Amino acid sequence: MIDNTPLVRKIGAFVALSDPELSVLASLHKRRRTFVAGRDLVHQGQTEQAAYILASGWACSYKLLSDGQRQIVDFQIPGDFLGLRSVLLHVSDHSIEPVTDIEVTEVLVADLLDAFTQTPRLATAVLWAASRDEAMVVEHLVDVGRRNAGERMAHFLLEFGARLALVGLGNKDGYACPLTQYHLADALGLSAVHVNRVLRQLREAGMVTFRDGFVAFDDYDQLVKFAQFDPSYMDHKGPILR
Amino acid sequence: MIDNTPLVRKIGAFVALSDPELSVLASLHKRRRTFVAGRDLVHQGQTEQAAYILASGWACSYKLLSDGQRQIVDFQIPGDFLGLRSVLLHVSDHSIEPVTDIEVTEVLVADLLDAFTQTPRLATAVLWAASRDEAMVVEHLVDVGRRNAGERMAHFLLEFGARLALVGLGNKDGYACPLTQYHLADALGLSAVHVNRVLRQLREAGMVTFRDGFVAFDDYDQLVKFAQFDPSYMDHKGPILR
DNA sequence: CGTCAGATTGAACAGTTTCAAGCAGCGTGG
DNA sequence: CCACGCTGCTTGAAACTGTTCAATCTGACG
Secondary structure (H helix, E strand, O other): OOOOOOHHHHHHHOOOHHHHHHHHHHHHHHOOOEEEEOOOOEOOEEEEOOOEEEEEEEEEEEEEEEOOEEEEEEOOOOOOEEOOHHHHHHEEOEEEEEEOEEEEEEEEEEEEEHHHHOOOOHHHEEEEEEHHHHHHHHHHHHHHHOHHHHHHHHHHHHHHHHHHOOOEEEEEOOOOOOHHHHHHHHEEEEEOHHHHHHHHHHHHHOOOOOOEEEEEEEEEEHHHHHHOHHHHHHOOOOOOOO | OOOHHHHHHHHHEEEOOOOHHHHHHHOOOEEEEEOOOOOOEOOOOEEOOOEEEEEEEEEEEEOOOOOOOOEEEEEEEEOEEEOOOHHHEEOOOOOEEEOEEEEEEOOOHHHHHHHHEEEHHHHHHHHHHHHHHHHEEEEEHHHHHHHHHHHHHHHHHHHHHHHHHOOOOOOOOOOEEOOOOHHHHHHHHHOHHHHHHHHHEEEHHHEEEEEEEEEEEEEEEEHHHHHHHOOOHHHHOOOOOO
């Protein structure tokens, strides 16, 4: 391994990368930048921006309705792309807010597309990464469309635990979670008041406790059952492309 | 133009394709197959299946919960991929049901990935197509998470009109729509009963009429306003890659 | 010490679901 | 040719889930 950035770890899980491929990948990382929590990096409707790879911290992508409501589409954790879709579609269909202070590395689209020419397997890998992101949005849609508030919250907390576990930031006991109840409300399509009540119910039922920036799974198995959580769509058992 | 399949039309809207690229694209189309309405082509959890490109008819992709509820993630119309994500992730995270009888052409993943090696621009184009699909799922998520039943229905019908217009199957007067009220319910996260009521309200308000397999926009502008519909995320003004 | 973001709780209210019933159209088999 | 069963649509009433409004509380920070 030449490099061991979060992106390499993520993509390497799908495609077994050769040394030349690793160096092309490394050359994509341009400027390193930091953004402070709460100050949007990308605004809905913006054009001509760059994409980023999140190195540390949490961010979220969201859409604002004209009546002021917002829907958080997804949260990003280290190793995830920020704004890749925006850049490909040429206009950002969403905004991106750092949930915490974050560090990112900039990726210029032109460089990314050039890299595809040099190592087409990289294109496949990025397509895979995009598919995986889409799968998460899809699961989120199911959450919001067909689960009640309790199941929705439980499922969300479990899913995030699984995602964080993949990058070494959590396990079946729990994880550090910088989200506010307002973030949860906007992500789950609930009111902040109801989020608070639902969290209390789950806590009193002895399943999860979310407090002081930490999610603690008090009874993981019961929670999995309650949420009908099936992590199979997130499984990846080693490189698929050799 | 060597070829004029729905896929070429779709991808050509993003990448200006050269003749060699067109022929690689044409070589992807293998067996032509048909499936009857209601009989799933792909089942959740299935592995090792092929991807398809829809040539005629409508399909939908959905996820089933263990309690029997279902959430329709998206509907596919001619030119759309079926099961591309499943194939990349190696396991299908969803099922696919033909809404009408459909015709598809099979695409073998191996061929697709080979094609990327021969013409990397094709990889970019497919990545773009996947991003566009993801953008639609995202908008769907906003629908379900933050709009009430009336707005949700109105927005959905408008969005579909716009999508169909892109492939010449609809305009601002309306479009042929083979969906049942049950399909709408499962897509919008509502009960079938409520779908019926909401359709009545929209009809009585003089905005849209959905009857006998046809959506008629009675007052397009009013409906756009009511639904807070902003089609900018679907716009594409000619090839982005030259 | 005052302010502000975030969390918490209660009570009234609204939107949506569920249950129940009935109707229309259509294809099938007796 | 008609009765039957099935799918899809329609409507009303009761029940429930989640929202809104309003108030209070806490800890962090300047």
